[in-house]
Amino acid sequence: MNWLSEPVAASLIAMLQALVILLGAVLLGAVMTVVERRLLGLWQDRYGPNRVGPFGSLQLIADMIKIFFKEDWIPPFADRTLYVLAPGIAMASLLLSFMIIPITPGWGVADFNIGLLFFLALAGINVYAVLFGGWASGNKYALLGAMRASAQTLSYEVFMGLALMGVVAMAGSFNMREIVNAQEGLWFVVPQFFGFCTFLIAGIAVTHRHPFDQPEAEQELADGYHVEYSSMKFGMFFIGEYVGMVLVSALIVTLFFGGWHGPWLPPIVWFSLKTAAFLVLFVLLRASLPRPRYDRVMSFGWKVCLPLTLINLLVTGAVILIADPL
Amino acid sequence: MSADTPTPDHAAAADDPVVGALRQRLGDHAVLEQATLTGMPVVWIPRESLSEVLKFLRDMPEPFEMLYDLSATDERLRANRRGLPASDFTVFYHLMSIARNRDVMLKVALAESDLKIPSVVSLYPNANWYEREVWDMFGIDFAGHPHLTRLLMPPTWNGHPLRKDHGARATEFDPYTLTVEGQDVEQKALQFKPEEWGMRRENEDTEFMFLNLGPNHPSAHGAFRLVLQLDGEEIVDCVPDIGYHHRGAEKMAERQSWHSFIPYTDRIDYTGGVMNNLPYILAVEKLAGIEVPERAKTIRVMMAEMFRITSHLLFLGTYLQDLGAMTPVFFTFTDRQKAYEVIEAITGFRMHPAWYRIGGTAMDLPRGWDTLVQGFLDWMPRRLVEYERAMMENAIVRERTRHIAAYTTREALAWGVTGPNLRATGCDFDLRKKRPYGGYENFDFEVPLGSNGDVFDRGQIRIEEMRQSLRIIQQCVDHMPAGDYKADHPLTTPPPREKMLQHIETLITHFLQVSWGPVLKPNESLQMIEATKGINSYYLTSDGNTMSYRTRIRTPSFPHLQQIPAVMRGGFVPDLIAHLGSIDFVMADVDR
Numbered sequence: 001m002n003w004l005s006e007p008v009a010a011s012l013i014a015m016l017q018a019l020v021i022l023l024g025a026v027l028l029g030a031v032m033t034v035v036e037r038r039l040l041g042l043w044q045d046r047y048g049p050n051r052v053g054p055f056g057s058l059q060l061i062a063d064m065i066k067i068f069f070k071e072d073w074i075p076p077f078a079d080r081t082l083y084v085l086a087p088g089i090a091m092a093s094l095l096l097s098f099m100i101i102p103i104t105p106g107w108g109v110a111d112f113n114i115g116l117l118f119f120l121a122l123a124g125i126n127v128y129a130v131l132f133g134g135w136a137s138g139n140k141y142a143l144l145g146a147m148r149a150s151a152q153t154l155s156y157e158v159f160m161g162l163a164l165m166g167v168v169a170m171a172g173s174f175n176m177r178e179i180v181n182a183q184e185g186l187w188f189v190v191p192q193f194f195g196f197c198t199f200l201i202a203g204i205a206v207t208h209r210h211p212f213d214q215p216e217a218e219q220e221l222a223d224g225y226h227v228e229y230s231s232m233k234f235g236m237f238f239i240g241e242y243v244g245m246v247l248v249s250a251l252i253v254t255l256f257f258g259g260w261h262g263p264w265l266p267p268i269v270w271f272s273l274k275t276a277a278f279l280v281l282f283v284l285l286r287a288s289l290p291r292p293r294y295d296r297v298m299s300f301g302w303k304v305c306l307p308l309t310l311i312n313l314l315v316t317g318a319v320i321l322i323a324d325p326l
Numbered sequence: 327m328s329a330d331t332p333t334p335d336h337a338a339a340a341d342d343p344v345v346g347a348l349r350q351r352l353g354d355h356a357v358l359e360q361a362t363l364t365g366m367p368v369v370w371i372p373r374e375s376l377s378e379v380l381k382f383l384r385d386m387p388e389p390f391e392m393l394y395d396l397s398a399t400d401e402r403l404r405a406n407r408r409g410l411p412a413s414d415f416t417v418f419y420h421l422m423s424i425a426r427n428r429d430v431m432l433k434v435a436l437a438e439s440d441l442k443i444p445s446v447v448s449l450y451p452n453a454n455w456y457e458r459e460v461w462d463m464f465g466i467d468f469a470g471h472p473h474l475t476r477l478l479m480p481p482t483w484n485g486h487p488l489r490k491d492h493g494a495r496a497t498e499f500d501p502y503t504l505t506v507e508g509q510d511v512e513q514k515a516l517q518f519k520p521e522e523w524g525m526r527r528e529n530e531d532t533e534f535m536f537l538n539l540g541p542n543h544p545s546a547h548g549a550f551r552l553v554l555q556l557d558g559e560e561i562v563d564c565v566p567d568i569g570y571h572h573r574g575a576e577k578m579a580e581r582q583s584w585h586s587f588i589p590y591t592d593r594i595d596y597t598g599g600v601m602n603n604l605p606y607i608l609a610v611e612k613l614a615g616i617e618v619p620e621r622a623k624t625i626r627v628m629m630a631e632m633f634r635i636t637s638h639l640l641f642l643g644t645y646l647q648d649l650g651a652m653t654p655v656f657f658t659f660t661d662r663q664k665a666y667e668v669i670e671a672i673t674g675f676r677m678h679p680a681w682y683r684i685g686g687t688a689m690d691l692p693r694g695w696d697t698l699v700q701g702f703l704d705w706m707p708r709r710l711v712e713y714e715r716a717m718m719e720n721a722i723v724r725e726r727t728r729h730i731a732a733y734t735t736r737e738a739l740a741w742g743v744t745g746p747n748l749r750a751t752g753c754d755f756d757l758r759k760k761r762p763y764g765g766y767e768n769f770d771f772e773v774p775l776g777s778n779g780d781v782f783d784r785g786q787i788r789i790e791e792m793r794q795s796l797r798i799i800q801q802c803v804d805h806m807p808a809g810d811y812k813a814d815h816p817l818t819t820p821p822p823r824e825k826m827l828q829h830i831e832t833l834i835t836h837f838l839q840v841s842w843g844p845v846l847k848p849n850e851s852l853q854m855i856e857a858t859k860g861i862n863s864y865y866l867t868s869d870g871n872t873m874s875y876r877t878r879i880r881t882p883s884f885p886h887l888q889q890i891p892a893v894m895r896g897g898f899v900p901d902l903i904a905h906l907g908s909i910d911f912v913m914a915d916v917d918r
Contacts (some may be wrong), residue, residue: 044657045657144537205426208437210650211722219647220899286652287652288652289650289720289722289724290649290651290720291726292725294900296725
């Protein structure tokens with residue numbers, strides 16, 4: 001067994017870890033589709049899907065079978081290349097972002113120095129999925145949805161990055177592990193409360209979750225940018241949204257809630273519990289809020305959130321300089 | 327109940343000052359008054375003076391500001407027309423004055439060889455669709471109409487269905503087929519061409535997008551199509567297209583006995599249940615001269631108000647859903663279920679009980695009905711408070727609805743808007759108070775009013791109306807009169823069974839009544855009610871037969887849809903969706 005030298009073994013383990021995290025993320029995203037429906041059912045005084053398997057636990061499998069066997073129809077008026085490309089981008093860009101998330105001290109895929117920037121870049125790429133999907137569908141509703149999506153994501157990404165700069169300044173690094181380690185004493189949600197609020201809002205907006213689901217607003221655009229998609233192509237948009245939800249929850253936990261830190265319980269449990277709490281929050285938001293009008297969403301982003309993040313960054317910088325002058 | 331509200335139904339129509347004024351203006355010979363049971367003066371005027379008369383009535387002090395209804399009758403087969411001017415087709419204009427709380431109906435006689443009449447769109451904007459409908463149904467030409475095309479029937483249809491010589495039954499036609507080519511033709515005919523509507527495809531710097539919203543769209547509340555001319559998401563103009571839900575209820579009424587048409591009325595406003603029976607039954611009872619016992623009246627009021635609540639609950643859930651809140655609709659459906667349990671126990675049916683009968687109701691109340699109803703009355707108030715606190719006080723809901731899609735009382739009346747949509751503008755006009763019918767004069771309740779006439783007021787007012795309905799139902803439970811649930815009258819249908827077992831004569835009468843159905847004397851009657859969505863009325867013409875000669879069903883949703891472009895120009899797509907949710911229409915009520 002001498003070929004199994006230490007570096008080889010290490011990289012094998014790393015690959016295995018990466019695979020587990022990748023599958024875990026996809027699976028979690030898929031499971032969330034069912035969990036969300038059950039939770040909505042709970043809050044809406046109804047059962048939700050409870051027929052397949054005990055307590056509806058096999059609903060996911062039934063859904064998968066259904067969506068895999070649906071006719072994969074490409075509209076004759078669609079721009080084929082972009083049309084097929086779009087769901088791939090939607091899914092891949094979000095999945096790749098999981099790379100930078102340190103789950104426990106020992107688990108995580110990549111340990112970039114620019115970890116946070118990597119996420120912001122991929123979130124930027126994610127817009128293309130919606131844009132391509134909406135444009136290539138050759139459908140007016142899809143086009144309107146894509147228009148909304150690009151405008152919304154562009155304006156919300158501006159302050160999403162800025163919202164995180166306070167955290168970066170306090171940790172002194174873009175590296176996710178160092179950010180987590182910097183929170184050992186005090187979670188960043190306390191000193192960076194406004195950063196947390198604005199990032200949460202931006203995170204919801206970027207994943208197109210209610211109440212920022214303007215691009216797909218069912219009542220207005222009849223599903224928006226993915227109205228022409230069917231079968232697994234739709235499935236990828238659909239799962240992509242939930243993967244995004246998991247991603248943003250995990251990021252919030254990493255950046256503001258001390259990642260795996262917590263007393264008594266093992267790190268993985270802490271990380272999972274915190275992430276789950278935010279996933280539930282996402283669902284609760286959907287259950288409880290109406291949808292603001294599209295132009296209000298935009299003006300809220302530019303007129304409230306952006307100034308808030310700038311002030312937050314300014315104050316953070318000032319405090320750091322006063323406490324620890326160079 | 328205040329006694330000062332006049333009831334024109336019973337007021338002598340002949341001495342109406344309006345008729346006098348008309349006589350003075352046109353001369354005695356030009357004005358002919360027809361005696362009817364409609365409760366309003368019905369005046370025949372010559373075609374040449376139509377525009378002049380309408381203008382006079384619209385602009386007089388205490389004006390007739392609303393064109394309540396406009397339709398026509400094919401008179402060619404009508405046997406009993408003694409004393410009426412010769413006419414093959416009669417167009418009638420039903421005008422309403424809020425200040426006078428009076429109506430007047432103008433009739434214009436037309437000869438078959440000269441089916442032309444001036445359009446009155448310039449006087450009353452809502453005449454537009456009514457005239458198109460008359461063109462569609464009777465083939466009467468309205469000179470000067472801006473866009474006289476079919477409204478309810480497909481653009482490719484041949485013939486005019488409400489003419490007496492047009493078939494009414496499937497067996498009178500060849501079997502329906504649709505070939506691929508035929509489908510192409512139909513689809514081509516439905517394609518929207520902006521030029522036909524005087525719209526431009528682009529202006530100096532913008533190319534407009536024409537968006538087909540419907541006939542299948544989650545927020546179209548049924549098969550309803552709106553073509554939007556968009557600049558970005560701003561609505562430059564829009565054209566509503568209706569008729570996808572048309573079932574020819576008015577035509578069917580001419581082939582059904584007075585009794586067997588009742589179930590069809592349930593399906594006019596399909597969320598209104600027995601509320602729909604009421605105007606029809608009351609109009610028939612006027613023709614038959616039946617006085618209904620107090621118990622039957624109270625039962626009818628109670629059940630009608632139950633359906634007002636279920637209809638408003640459906641409204642509330644979908645209204646909030648259209649604003650993007652997904653949860654309320656599940657809660658309101660829970661409440662509706664509670665109501666339906668009561669309705670089901672009493673009528674044996676849920677949505678379309680068809681439960682009122684000529685002369686009463688189908689059955690007496692079952693034993694224990696009061697505990698059931700009381701259970702619902704105890705359940706609802708807390709829920710209404712919850713809806714107000716969770717939703718109507720929500721900042722996003724307020725932002726989405728306040729000052730959105732607002733119109734004034736004046737605009738509302740000009741477009742024929744009635745019901746909660748009218749009262750949201752602050753106009754205090756509720757028929758249950760202003761012209762009490764069917765026993766409403768015995769109840770103590772208030773008429774909730776809005777002030778801004780916006781999406782918010784239209785929502786809030788309906789929550790308040792549910793409270794008032796609960797109040798009315800409570801009074802029904804507390805003071806349900808004893809007595810019969812059916813009138814003791816020869817035309818009561820079906821006749822009380824005990825009456826038939828006397829001797830052969832009563833048996834024969836009973837047999838004829840339930841087989842042929844009652845025969846009503848020739849006359850015309852009309853009954854308006856404050857239905858769930860606005861004023862709904864049935865204008866019945868009897869020619870002394872077992873069936874109606876002409877049944878005109880005026881529904882509130884029809885003018886509400888016609889008004890959409892006037893309200894929405896310059897709004898955003900989400901505002902349009904909010905507006906659609908707030909005016910509470912069902913397509914069955916529009917298309918009939």
